[in-house]
Amino acid sequence: MTTKTKISKVELAEQLRTFVDADFVITDDETMKPYECDGMSMYCEMPLLVVLPDTVTQVQRIMRICHEYGVPVVARGAGTGLSAGAMPNKEGVVLSLAKFNRILHIDPLARTASLQPGVRNLAISEEAAQYGLYYGPDPSSQIACTIGGNVAENSGGVHCLKYGLTVHNILSVEMVTAEGDVVTVGNDGLDSCGMDLLAVLTGSEGLLGIVTEVKIKLLPTPEVAQVVMAGFDSVQKAGDAVGGIISHGIIPAGLEMMDGHAIVAADDFAGAGYPREAKALLLCEVDGTEEEVHEHIAEAEAVFRKLGATSVRTSQSEQERALLWLGRKSAFPAVGRISPDYYCMDGTIPRRHIAHVLTEMQKLSEEFGLRVANVFHAGDGNLHPLILFDANVPGEFERTEAFGASILKMCVEVGGCITGEHGVGVEKVRQMAIQFNDQELQQFHDVKAAFDPTGILNPGKGVPALKFCQEYRSLEYKQHKHEHTEAAQHG
Numbered sequence: 001m002t003t004k005t006k007i008s009k010v011e012l013a014e015q016l017r018t019f020v021d022a023d024f025v026i027t028d029d030e031t032m033k034p035y036e037c038d039g040m041s042m043y044c045e046m047p048l049l050v051v052l053p054d055t056v057t058q059v060q061r062i063m064r065i066c067h068e069y070g071v072p073v074v075a076r077g078a079g080t081g082l083s084a085g086a087m088p089n090k091e092g093v094v095l096s097l098a099k100f101n102r103i104l105h106i107d108p109l110a111r112t113a114s115l116q117p118g119v120r121n122l123a124i125s126e127e128a129a130q131y132g133l134y135y136g137p138d139p140s141s142q143i144a145c146t147i148g149g150n151v152a153e154n155s156g157g158v159h160c161l162k163y164g165l166t167v168h169n170i171l172s173v174e175m176v177t178a179e180g181d182v183v184t185v186g187n188d189g190l191d192s193c194g195m196d197l198l199a200v201l202t203g204s205e206g207l208l209g210i211v212t213e214v215k216i217k218l219l220p221t222p223e224v225a226q227v228v229m230a231g232f233d234s235v236q237k238a239g240d241a242v243g244g245i246i247s248h249g250i251i252p253a254g255l256e257m258m259d260g261h262a263i264v265a266a267d268d269f270a271g272a273g274y275p276r277e278a279k280a281l282l283l284c285e286v287d288g289t290e291e292e293v294h295e296h297i298a299e300a301e302a303v304f305r306k307l308g309a310t311s312v313r314t315s316q317s318e319q320e321r322a323l324l325w326l327g328r329k330s331a332f333p334a335v336g337r338i339s340p341d342y343y344c345m346d347g348t349i350p351r352r353h354i355a356h357v358l359t360e361m362q363k364l365s366e367e368f369g370l371r372v373a374n375v376f377h378a379g380d381g382n383l384h385p386l387i388l389f390d391a392n393v394p395g396e397f398e399r400t401e402a403f404g405a406s407i408l409k410m411c412v413e414v415g416g417c418i419t420g421e422h423g424v425g426v427e428k429v430r431q432m433a434i435q436f437n438d439q440e441l442q443q444f445h446d447v448k449a450a451f452d453p454t455g456i457l458n459p460g461k462g463v464p465a466l467k468f469c470q471e472y473r474s475l476e477y478k479q480h481k482h483e484h485t486e487a488a489q490h491g
Contacts (some may be wrong), residue, residue: 003315009048012093015065016051024099026054035094036078038086039141042343042397044428047074047088054099056174056182056212063210064180066093072459073178075206077149078139079117084342085152085205085461092459095210097148103127106211109183111218112171112188117148117211121155121469124216133218136163137423140329148211151160153423154203158254159285161379165421167202169217175201178452183214195445205423206458210452222287226297227252227324228306231278232310234331236281237261239355241307242378242423245284246351248303250296254285255379256328262335262375262386269334272327275311280307282378283328285321312347321462327363331375339371339388347408349381349416361385368403370396383411384421409434424462433469441466 007015009027016025026032027049042237043246047069066073072092073160079086087095100116103124107113107133113124123250125134132369137156139145145155156165161474163169168314186198200207234239237258245255258281267274274281284303289388301312315321327334335342335441349357356375365372376384385407389400408431417423418431432441444463446453 005069007071012069012071014047014067016049016062019061020051020053020058021073024054026050026052028133028358032094035076035079035096036090038076038084039088039344040082040084040425040427042391043087045088045090047090047094048092050094052096052099059095059176059210059212060180060182062093062095062178062180063178066456067179070454070456071455074227074458075084075148075152075210076144077146077152078120078141078144081153081423081425082346083153083419083423083427084388085423085425085458087426087461089459092456097146097210097212098147100212101146105489106133106218108133110188111220112215113215113218114215115147116213117151119147119472121145121150122145124218131218132221133339134221135216136160136169136219137166138141140332140355147214147216151211152200152204152206153421154384156421158256158325158377158378159423160377161255161381162251162253162287163219167199170198170202171196171215171217173201173211174213175211175298177209178320178457183209186215188215199336203423205350205462207448208457210457224252224290224293225285225287225321226293227315227321228282228284228286228297228300228304229274229311229313229315229324230282230309231275231277231381232280232282232308233307233310233359235280236355237308238282239311239358239378240280241349242354243305244307245282245300245303246379248299248304248391250286250300252300252379253287254283254325256283256378257281257354257374257376257378258283258328259333259374261338261371261373262331263333265325265338265373266331266375269337270323270327270330272323274327278310283324285325285388288373292318328375331373335386335388336374339431340390340392341388341397342373343387343389343404344384344422345385345387345404345407345422347383347411347416347418348385348420349411349414351378352379353414353416354378354381357383357410357414361407364406364410366401368399368406370400370403372403377395377420378422382408383418384420405431427460429461429464432464433473436471438466439471
């Protein structure tokens, strides 16, 4: 990173305070403490300072100053991310977009909304409800997470199987570049010629620019929605039922799976009426017109029974439907009640391998001596294993990390990938070397360099240095060779 001169913390704060309210340029450790991590609290770092602008012009000026002096910038939304993507850089600025929290415009005819990045995901649907519309992607953290963070991580949620991820539900993004210029990527058309830069930006984890406005698509609220809850006496049967329901021609609005640990924890927390004796649970939602929902629900019930479900129940009211989903969306805090700490993983696998991967995961659980609760988007094979541990026990977090790394490696081995919607951040930067070769990683670096030549935007996240990857692979190879040699000696 080439810099003209190094700037001190005091000088930088002084410069920022010439155009940002002094109260919103934070430099003392006590006030900065909440910014030291995101939802992945095991990875922490105190920033140089925190700044909260409230206009695009201010964001531009911040970026120009940081670009001039080579100061790293980490953009932050609500801080609900789960991969340490918003962890500060100790020599850098946290640029919080919390004050960019206005819904700018809703067009009910075009079914679009223009939003600032700090608008909460759930607030969009609440505001659009008066027009009979809602926003499709609904991550579990939707009560708190922001649309800017959703764009950064390409968030999905319970209903992503039918309605897609963030990338499928946005039309354009306004962003400020590393040099401080404002650019708009995307348009109102259904398609556009040339490179799909909008797809590049969605899921780029703040590595390419600072999002200052997002234009999204809205969907008409379905006439009817019902949920079928099916309990199974084995994870294998539930895993097979996922593929069975889709191959039958039913496209659920949501298809979620929970294992025994998660079922009991979520039911204790939300009182959702889950079958507590079940080893696995599927929640399958169908929405649309009354006729098609009635038909698909009957088919779904029949398919589940045929594939070995021990209990089948369908929601008979909107309240009952909401309660069934409340249990699922409360699963993460629910598991937090039964363990001092948990590590929420994220990886994606082909649907046909769900049963196999969950069975292997249980073996790994025994091997590492750590419990794992599974609650995830089964419809698109997006796993969210929750590894339960106690951070106060020496060495237990390191063992948890190793368990998580083994899960991600298994995801790649069955033809999946190391992330679904949580991003890479700091957490999975080592595993990038497992999924991608040097040529592919070089492509990532080239894209990064095109947007951010001096590398000031969220450095150290998402894309590892090639040297690091080569060292990591070499280490993995040596370890693998050592294990095989030992096995041969003991055999």
